[in-house]
Amino acid sequence: MDNTGASVHPLPKRKRSRFAQWPITFVLLGIGISLILIATDHFRRGSIGLAVSVLLAAFLRLFLSNSTAGMLVVRSKAVDVAVLGFLGVILTIFALWVPAPN
Numbered sequence: 001m002d003n004t005g006a007s008v009h010p011l012p013k014r015k016r017s018r019f020a021q022w023p024i025t026f027v028l029l030g031i032g033i034s035l036i037l038i039a040t041d042h043f044r045r046g047s048i049g050l051a052v053s054v055l056l057a058a059f060l061r062l063f064l065s066n067s068t069a070g071m072l073v074v075r076s077k078a079v080d081v082a083v084l085g086f087l088g089v090i091l092t093i094f095a096l097w098v099p100a101p102n
Contacts, residue, residue, distance in 0.1 A: 027054075030049060044098070048095045054087050
């Protein structure tokens with residue numbers, strides 16, 4: 001019982017699978033690999049990998065339900081997909097626009 005005399009029942013714990021957050025894990029893994037490529041002087045490959053990772057996030061957010069998408073859910077599905085898609089396309093354009101080093 002709490003201070004008011006009402007009995008307090010804790011909410012039942014939902015069992016979540018160890019792999020419940022797989023969408024954000026794949027996206028972050030892609031971003032990490034891309035940053036490693038950029039740091040090892042493979043700028044264009046890493047930049048395109050970064051853009052692909054963001055587009056993967058948009059794709060996953062579009063086709064997965066809110067409960068399955070997990071931590072990819074920030075706002076409404078339409079806003080999330082629009083923002084991630086826009087950023088992914090812009091990153092792709094910039095990655096291809098930058099001239100290759102001589």
